[in-house]
């Protein structure tokens with residue numbers, strides 16, 4: 001499988017310290033195959049790969065990952081970014097009801113989705129109503145009614161073969177646009193704050209279908225139009241999406257049938273080519289088989305190498321733990337230097353928001369309280385000061401006398417009082433951490449080695 005191929009590619013590259021063009025090319029080739037196998041459209045694959053290569057070339061080599069792992073990590077991040085890029089909350093109408101129209105080919109899963117959406121809105125304390133505007137297929141209205149019953153949500157529909165609508169209200173001739181118009185008025189009167197409009201689809205794209213969908217759109221003025229896309233369709237997704245974009249227009253995509261075995265490259269193609277966010281995902285026939293869209297899950301599915309990705313995550317976690325343990329042991333033994341301090345700080349800053357990280361360190365809670373609010377500018381200053389010291393000064397801060405402090409301050413563009421403060425704090429922290437480590441029996445601390 002692809003995952004095996006990549007794992008062996010990863011093995012080949014293990015131990016190399018630097019990201020070479022050859023490494024990048026080799027890994028990019030495998031990624032390219034992965035995307036094509038996942039049915040991502042060719043132009044999208046090309047564009048994506050060239051972007052990855054660009055980014056990989058400029059990437060800093062991390063201590064935790066080998067070069068191939070690093071490329072894969074970049075790919076995963078980039079893919080997750082594209083899939084989730086500019087994800088946004090739903091557009092709700094200023095004046096209820098919020099109208100959501102579903103469009104897509106027949107069998108895409110619109111009617112099923114209508115029920116799931118209604119169920120979801122209910123769980124968000126809304127009062128949704130479904131509207132049957134698929135009058136094309138015999139049974140379509142009944143299907144929506146069954147779905148509505150299941151979700152326990154009212155369905156506004158023309159009675160089959162007659163001219164009577166939901167709640168026995170006469171609606172005249174059962175024309176989709178007419179049904180839509182009356183449904184909105186009905187929702188307003190009955191205080192339904194969300195209206196979900198199910199529409200007809202065809203097996204292929206055709207102009208009559210598009211014209212009908214446009215007619216419904218113009219009548220209901222939807223706040224959201226979702227293009228419903230069967231994740232199994234593969235390469236055709238792009239043509240269909242473009243036809244619906246040009247014919248009706250849509251504001252979001254919903255992927256369905258993700259419980260199938262398709263890798264779902266269509267998601268990436270459609271996201272890239274239409275620039276429209278993917279809002280929800282359907283993964284089964286039941287009402288609950290539904291969730292907001294998770295870009296990270298989709299990225300790992302498209303790459304088809306969840307195991308490789310979790311390996312990478314593990315490698316990084318172990319690396320961070322190792323560094324934290326080393327630091328803890330140095331703290332315990334009183335050997336902490338300003339050099340370690342700087343290393344720690346750089347590592348910590350690479351890892352993201354400080355509060356989270358400090359909480360992960362042994363004794364993190366106490367340390368967090370002791371350090372108080374850390375602002376990033378302050379960290380920049382500390383970093384500059386330590387960088388302005390000689391290796392000897394970093395290793396043995398005791399030698400940093402008045403004239404050295406002045407030199408360091410001038411060299412790093414801060415005030416002497418800033419240098420004083422850092423050195424004082426360092427000694428204070430060291431003392432305090434030594435005590436803390438002793439109390440906690442950390443490796444290397446006096447009480448632990450007794």
Ligand code: GDP
Pocket residue numbers: 104105106107108109110111112113201256257258259260282283284285289
């Ligand atoms: P529509 O023609 O777009 O309204 O599509 P339907 O909602 O009628 O769905 C077509 C078929 O796909 C039905 O048999 C559904 O039960 C099924 N279906 C819809 N969504 C999903 C899904 O997420 N997973 C699976 N396995 N089947 C689905």
Ligand code: MG
Pocket residue numbers: 110111112134140198199
């Ligand atoms: Mg339907």
